[in-house]
Amino acid sequence: MKNERSEVLYILFNNCVFAKNDGKLAAVLGYGKNSRTTISKIKEGIAVTDKTINDIWEKLCDTFFMSDEELCVVAESVALGRNLLSELQGCYGVG
Numbered sequence: 001m002k003n004e005r006s007e008v009l010y011i012l013f014n015n016c017v018f019a020k021n022d023g024k025l026a027a028v029l030g031y032g033k034n035s036r037t038t039i040s041k042i043k044e045g046i047a048v049t050d051k052t053i054n055d056i057w058e059k060l061c062d063t064f065f066m067s068d069e070e071l072c073v074v075a076e077s078v079a080l081g082r083n084l085l086s087e088l089q090g091c092y093g094v095g
Contacts, residue, residue: 004072005053006042009060011075013043015082018064029059 012018019025022043026035038056041048060071 005057006048008072008075009042009053009056010045011079012060012071013039015078017074017078018060029056029063031059 013022013025019028022036022039023033025039026033029035031038038048038052042053042056057068057071061067066074
């Protein structure tokens with residue numbers, strides 16, 4: 001479960017789905033400045049503890065009124081959109 005959640009958070013955070021930067025996201029979730037570093041670690045693919053992943057996951061669900069499944073669907077949609085954009089840019093030389 002942690003790996004799946006880590007991957008979902010990685011996609012969501014790297015695409016600025018909930019906030020335009022790590023500091024704003026930490027503030028929205030009610031964390032202090034040190035949590036910005038934790039969010040940055042997730043964005044960089046650096047391992048963080050299961051407890052931290054689960055805590056951030058739960059805060060996202062509570063703050064944005066989303067279920068576990070909805071977070072996964074949003075991440076999947078963002079990833080698919082990014083892939084489509086990359087393919088279109090490759091086909092048409094745009095970008």
